[in-house]
Amino acid sequence: MSEPLYKMVYRRVIERIAEGTYPPGAMLPNEFDLAADLGVSQGTARKALSALEDKAIVQRRQGKGTFVVLRTPENSLFHFFRLRTFDGVQVTPEPAKETVIKRKASQNERETLCDHPTHVFEITRVRSFKGQPFCMEQSVVPVELFPGLMERTPLKNALYVMFQQAYSCIVISAEENLHAAIADAELADFMGIEKGIAVLVSERVTRDLLDRTVEMRKGVYVTNELTYFVEMN
Amino acid sequence: MSEPLYKMVYRRVIERIAEGTYPPGAMLPNEFDLAADLGVSQGTARKALSALEDKAIVQRRQGKGTFVVLRTPENSLFHFFRLRTFDGVQVTPEPAKETVIKRKASQNERETLCDHPTHVFEITRVRSFKGQPFCMEQSVVPVELFPGLMERTPLKNALYVMFQQAYSCIVISAEENLHAAIADAELADFMGIEKGIAVLVSERVTRDLLDRTVEMRKGVYVTNELTYFVEMN
DNA sequence: TATAAGTATTCTTATATAAGTTTTAGTGAG
């Protein structure tokens, strides 16, 4: 057999979400209707929907329905912001400084980001926790994907929520590379932290529903009061 | 309905793996036999087996069968050792120094580790990559769970492989907390690295098939040539 | 050695029934 039916259903539902037929937060057709629409049985549609739920693309609740995942500040933070207190409590950072510029893409950015953009927006933010700056994040995104981004400043706290609401760009997954470094004078001055302390540096690549690389992000975290949490299975 | 049948099957298969009825690497009964054995239909047994596969407890291959997961040095490294080169290539560290001692458990260890042990083994290792020491790991495990561990020195490179082979303890998941630090004189001297450089420090809690906490591990990594890789979904 | 048939396994699909939610209709009290 070439491709199982349930994978066809899976693909077609993703297409419909991506093209806006099923917008974020919306309820999908029920299993029977979706099955009839695509010419398969309910169980087959169901298998595809379960797979979509596993990938956190839809959310299902018995008796209620199936809904396109909606990025909220809470679940965005939970999924993509890994810093916790020592007690394991999620941190809700306050945004502080923010600058957005438009500039030419570096060669690496042009090669990595989707559609090989010539120009990018660079969003730089310093965030605080309990009044202390602890985090600097620099996001780079293609200009073509987020037109008019600069007019939206100041941007919302949770960037990915805004991506979804304003640009129908649904962030699904990310990869990070971490290493330890020492804050040099420039960084320390910029962030308002002490020079010479150890910081955690992360380089992130972010992907959306269609598996496009929509963001490259560099993060610098002060980890004397917070820790970066990782689960392994 | 109190508990779905497939969850009962799921639990009973885990029990059988834990008690050695299905040892690591062994083939499970096929879907029909398992179903008949437990008084359910093939599809229900299948659903349980799929769930076990999702949790990486068994491995399935069409036409061949279902097998209890076997920890090999390769997949152990892949799952639980997150350091990569900048090219994304998995690192295979060479073990260097190793010391194993038996000592009293700290209060934190007694509270965290399974069965609240009074004594623990502490395994300390310094590992090298391309001749340079880059990693210090200190594992703490309950004495009761791993009797005779000290007589097995020098221990294998991959600790979790040995846990499974010698003690039927199947490591399934782990959580890590990361932070950045600066190598002090004592650490630098012990590891054979330069004093004052930035290091990545991890504190890990490791769980087995029965969700017991079988290990606490502290790791110190030099990340100027390697990075710690994280995936987010 | 190559090829084909046979056997054992998981995978896919379909159908029926159960269980959880919400809406609607009905009923009685005030």
Added chain:
DNA sequence: CTCACTAAAACTTATATAAGAATACTTATA
């Protein structure tokens, strides 16, 4: 008439079963 409560119906996903297809390996045979 209106409100509050209840019962029933409708609409949803979840579970269970069964039959046939696809895949992997073994064995027989030319």
